[in-house]
Amino acid sequence: MSYRVVKGEDFSHLLERDVAFLLCIGNTRTAEIQGITVAGESPELIKFTPPADAELLYYGHCKSIPFPPATPDGKPTPALITYTALRLLGTPLFVVDSGLMVKPKIPYYSINAPVGNNIAEGKAMELEAAVEAFEYAKILGREFSKRFEVLMIGESIPAGTTTAGAVLKAMGVEAKVSSSMPENPVEVKRQVIEKAVSRINSSDPLEILAEVGDPVLLAVTGIALGSRKPVILAGGTQMAAASQVIRAIDEAKEIHIATTVYVAEDSTADIAEIAATDVIASDPGLGESVKPGLRAYAEGFVKEGVGAGGATLLAYKNGFTKEMFLKEIEKDYEIIVEQAKK
Amino acid sequence: MSYRVVKGEDFSHLLERDVAFLLCIGNTRTAEIQGITVAGESPELIKFTPPADAELLYYGHCKSIPFPPATPDGKPTPALITYTALRLLGTPLFVVDSGLMVKPKIPYYSINAPVGNNIAEGKAMELEAAVEAFEYAKILGREFSKRFEVLMIGESIPAGTTTAGAVLKAMGVEAKVSSSMPENPVEVKRQVIEKAVSRINSSDPLEILAEVGDPVLLAVTGIALGSRKPVILAGGTQMAAASQVIRAIDEAKEIHIATTVYVAEDSTADIAEIAATDVIASDPGLGESVKPGLRAYAEGFVKEGVGAGGATLLAYKNGFTKEMFLKEIEKDYEIIVEQAKK
Numbered sequence: 001m002s003y004r005v006v007k008g009e010d011f012s013h014l015l016e017r018d019v020a021f022l023l024c025i026g027n028t029r030t031a032e033i034q035g036i037t038v039a040g041e042s043p044e045l046i047k048f049t050p051p052a053d054a055e056l057l058y059y060g061h062c063k064s065i066p067f068p069p070a071t072p073d074g075k076p077t078p079a080l081i082t083y084t085a086l087r088l089l090g091t092p093l094f095v096v097d098s099g100l101m102v103k104p105k106i107p108y109y110s111i112n113a114p115v116g117n118n119i120a121e122g123k124a125m126e127l128e129a130a131v132e133a134f135e136y137a138k139i140l141g142r143e144f145s146k147r148f149e150v151l152m153i154g155e156s157i158p159a160g161t162t163t164a165g166a167v168l169k170a171m172g173v174e175a176k177v178s179s180s181m182p183e184n185p186v187e188v189k190r191q192v193i194e195k196a197v198s199r200i201n202s203s204d205p206l207e208i209l210a211e212v213g214d215p216v217l218l219a220v221t222g223i224a225l226g227s228r229k230p231v232i233l234a235g236g237t238q239m240a241a242a243s244q245v246i247r248a249i250d251e252a253k254e255i256h257i258a259t260t261v262y263v264a265e266d267s268t269a270d271i272a273e274i275a276a277t278d279v280i281a282s283d284p285g286l287g288e289s290v291k292p293g294l295r296a297y298a299e300g301f302v303k304e305g306v307g308a309g310g311a312t313l314l315a316y317k318n319g320f321t322k323e324m325f326l327k328e329i330e331k332d333y334e335i336i337v338e339q340a341k342k
Numbered sequence: 343m344s345y346r347v348v349k350g351e352d353f354s355h356l357l358e359r360d361v362a363f364l365l366c367i368g369n370t371r372t373a374e375i376q377g378i379t380v381a382g383e384s385p386e387l388i389k390f391t392p393p394a395d396a397e398l399l400y401y402g403h404c405k406s407i408p409f410p411p412a413t414p415d416g417k418p419t420p421a422l423i424t425y426t427a428l429r430l431l432g433t434p435l436f437v438v439d440s441g442l443m444v445k446p447k448i449p450y451y452s453i454n455a456p457v458g459n460n461i462a463e464g465k466a467m468e469l470e471a472a473v474e475a476f477e478y479a480k481i482l483g484r485e486f487s488k489r490f491e492v493l494m495i496g497e498s499i500p501a502g503t504t505t506a507g508a509v510l511k512a513m514g515v516e517a518k519v520s521s522s523m524p525e526n527p528v529e530v531k532r533q534v535i536e537k538a539v540s541r542i543n544s545s546d547p548l549e550i551l552a553e554v555g556d557p558v559l560l561a562v563t564g565i566a567l568g569s570r571k572p573v574i575l576a577g578g579t580q581m582a583a584a585s586q587v588i589r590a591i592d593e594a595k596e597i598h599i600a601t602t603v604y605v606a607e608d609s610t611a612d613i614a615e616i617a618a619t620d621v622i623a624s625d626p627g628l629g630e631s632v633k634p635g636l637r638a639y640a641e642g643f644v645k646e647g648v649g650a651g652g653a654t655l656l657a658y659k660n661g662f663t664k665e666m667f668l669k670e671i672e673k674d675y676e677i678i679v680e681q682a683k684k
Contacts, residue, residue: 018489093485106478107451111449112449132447143435147360
């Protein structure tokens with residue numbers, strides 16, 4: 001089976017319509033807490049992961065760093081999967097600077113989003129700046145939805161599952177959270193989340209985002225709320241948090257979540273429980289890959305990110321079988337990862 | 343007659359398709375030469391005109407300055423006309439920062455374009471920076487054209503007719519150039535253009551743009567060259583210059599120019615001669631307006647800008663008569679200009 005409905009309705013027919021893929025990339029200084037994320041080969045490289053992911057999608061290689069983003073032990077970025085899907089389908093891609101430390105070497109949308117502060121230490125963003133970026137994101141969502149029939153939104157932000165966990169908790173959703181590591185550093189994350197959420201004294205979703213969230217969550221929720229067409233949140237825990245925020249602001253908004261089976265099967269997370277809407281999990285079939293770097297996904301590494309689960313579903317709903325899609329991913333992997341390392 | 347073919351073929355049927363309106367806004371320090379432009383109520387305000395034009399289109403009012411851009415004697419920005427058309431038609435609008443001094447208070451695309459230098463004093467842009475922005479603009483054009491059937495590109499850059507005149511001359515097209523003033527300051531412009539073009543020793547269009555052009559011309563030509571669908575350049579002299587640059591790089595590119603009758607009837611300019619492609623001039627009917635500020639357009643002031651001619655044609659090809667459109671412009675004028683001044 002190439003994908004399955006984990007929760008709610010099957011919305012996958014939406015992906016046969018005109019889809020725009022919007023990638024929200026940003027940083028939170030929460031990623032600087034030791035051991036909290038492996039979204040980068042070293043602490044110094046973590047901040048380059050979001051721009052490098054976006055560059056990979058446009059060029060098939062990165063410009064801000066010499067190699068594609070990877071974990072310290074060499075597991076490659078899920079942008080690879082998204083790249084293959086967008087390449088095969090010719091889906092238009094638009095990148096939104098959602099609080100970046102380093103600007104990507106591509107054209108990108110600015111919504112004047114601030115970099116997120118470390119939520120263990122203080123508020124993520126000034127409320128005023130957050131509200132401004134949120135309003136701009138809404139305009140973006142509105143303009144894109146004037147012609148596109150569906151907006152798919154992906155994300156790249158190291159330590160984003162921690163800030164998402166804090167937002168969920170602050171909104172009353174007790175959640176275990178997913179991670180790009182098989183040994184989910186639950187205890188480190190839990191402590192950061194506790195500390196951040198202890199500062200919360202509001203039930204206003206935007207105030208919660210500004211206090212314990214991150215600028216990517218702000219962009220994603222803003223775009224979704226501005227859209228007049230269905231929105232597919234492509235991601236795991238972070239998109240579950242986004243769905244809760246969106247629902248709290250607009251109960252009637254048509255949103256869905258598309259993620260990978262690696263998130264859906266993660267016993268340390270619980271996507272179906274924490275999502276405020278339908279969830280479909282798709283299987284890029286990496287467990288059957290001949291490439292160890294790709295097989296690692298099925299062994300609990302990386303799991304999701306850069307909209308990989310949604311992009312996979314997009315491929316399956318537009319003529320590609322699991323076998324065909326995996327072959328194409330492997331072909332791209334050879335060029336992007338293996339040949340680049342030579 | 344609401345519009346007429348000034349040169350070449352009638353391409354207006356294209357405007358019945360899915361159109362995206364892309365507005366390229368930027369600055370050149372050439373605008374700091376005394377008397378060269380009236381695109382601002384005072385020298386200090388000129389640099390705010392492009393962001394304020396873009397804000398007007400999204401909000402129906404400006405945010406960076408308290409009132410809509412105007413000439414020193416109070417003739418309002420042509421963004422008013424474009425605003426009315428986009429409002430009536432629901433056309434999606436995307437704004438591109440094409441070398442701005444002041445960022446607009448809206449979401450906008452960044453192509454990392456530099457502010458243009460005064461071409462009387464030295465090169466407009468470093469070639470390397472120009473090439474980078476040009477490549478990013480091409481990516482934008484490509485992505486938008488994946489879904490939209492037609493890209494309409496407008497501009498806002500004070501003193502843009504002077505830099506356009508220099509580009510035309512450097513490419514061997516001898517041109518009188520239009521202006522937002524009825525007494526076109528031909529002599530000042532001519533001297534600036536002579537001085538700038540005397541530095542040219544290349545026939546490469548990008549080198550010419552970098553030496554004597556401006557970042558808006560760079561963005562417009564890049565987007566057009568990246569597009570896989572027909573492109574309508576909405577403007578006067580500046581879009582004629584863009585058409586020459588585009589043709590010099592790609593002879594087969596499908597481009598057209600839509601402008602206003604005020605440009606087409608300007609005896610100090612010669613749009614048909616300098617354009618490298620079809621030209622249609624549309625008449626927003628402002629000569630019959632009850633508002634003196636709008637009638638001024640028909641008396642030789644402002645004439646064109648912010649894609650007003652193209653936006654007018656868009657309205658005429660999508661169900662609006664000249665009379666209906668003028669009424670709507672006047673209605674917006676009352677709210678945006680008259681009520682704002684109270």
